[in-house]
Amino acid sequence: xxxxxxxxxxxxxxxxxxxxxxxxxxxxxxxxxxxxxxxxxxxxxxxxxxxxxxxxxxxxxxxxxxxxxxxxxxxxxxxxxxxxxxxxxxxxxxxxxxxxxxxxxxxxxxxxxxxxxxxxxxxxxxxxxxxxxxxxxxxxx
Numbered sequence: 001x002x003x004x005x006x007x008x009x010x011x012x013x014x015x016x017x018x019x020x021x022x023x024x025x026x027x028x029x030x031x032x033x034x035x036x037x038x039x040x041x042x043x044x045x046x047x048x049x050x051x052x053x054x055x056x057x058x059x060x061x062x063x064x065x066x067x068x069x070x071x072x073x074x075x076x077x078x079x080x081x082x083x084x085x086x087x088x089x090x091x092x093x094x095x096x097x098x099x100x101x102x103x104x105x106x107x108x109x110x111x112x113x114x115x116x117x118x119x120x121x122x123x124x125x126x127x128x129x130x131x132x133x134x135x136x137x138x139x140x141x
Contacts, residue, residue, distance in 0.1 A: 033093070033094045033095075033135070034091055034092070034093060034094070034135070034136070035091065035092045035093075035094060035095050035097075035098050035133050035134070035135060036071065036089055036090075036091045036092075036133070036134045036135070036136070037089065037090050037091065037092065037098060037131055037132070037133050037134070038087070038088075038089050038131065038132045038134060039087070039088055039089070039090070039129050039130065039131045040085065040086070040087050040129065040130040040131075041085065041086040041087075041125060041129050042084055042085055042125065042126045042127055042130075043084045043085070043086070043124055043125055043126055044084070044122070044123060044124065044125070044126045045083070045084060047084075047122065047123075047124045047125075048075075048083055048084055048085070048086065050118055050119075050121075050124050051086055051118075051124050051125075052086070053118070054114060054115075054118040054124070055073065055086070055088075058110075058111075058114040058118075059111075059114070062105060062108060062110060062111050062114070063090055063101075063105065065108075066101045066102075066104045066105045066108070067092070067093070067097060067100070067101045067104075068090040068091070068092060068098075068101050068105070069090060069091045069092075070088075070090055071088075071089040071090060071091050072088060072089050073086065073087070073088040074086075074087045074088065075087070084126070095133065098133065
């Protein structure tokens, strides 16, 4: 009788473990709702160094302050683009979070002060930034 009780308890324990393992496996396959934002900035000729300085000294920190994660920053190697283009990716917890983060960033008095100071000797951007929102595909890391 005692052996049946031990086997029954062991069976319930193993069943519980298999349920937990199945749940963990299902969550691994779940696609995150994290949203990545690819942005491309085109500067006026000679103004890329000013944009780099603004990002390095202020903008990246302000992005983090408002819930954005800095994922990476690049300049093209293409001769035509390398002196006027900054490409970067930031990420957000969700599309709703992205909207809230950008609204807070754009309204931030510190951002306005930094932007105005960096453009005291002339406008930096040749046109509004291009942006694409993306999510990761489930079959790639």
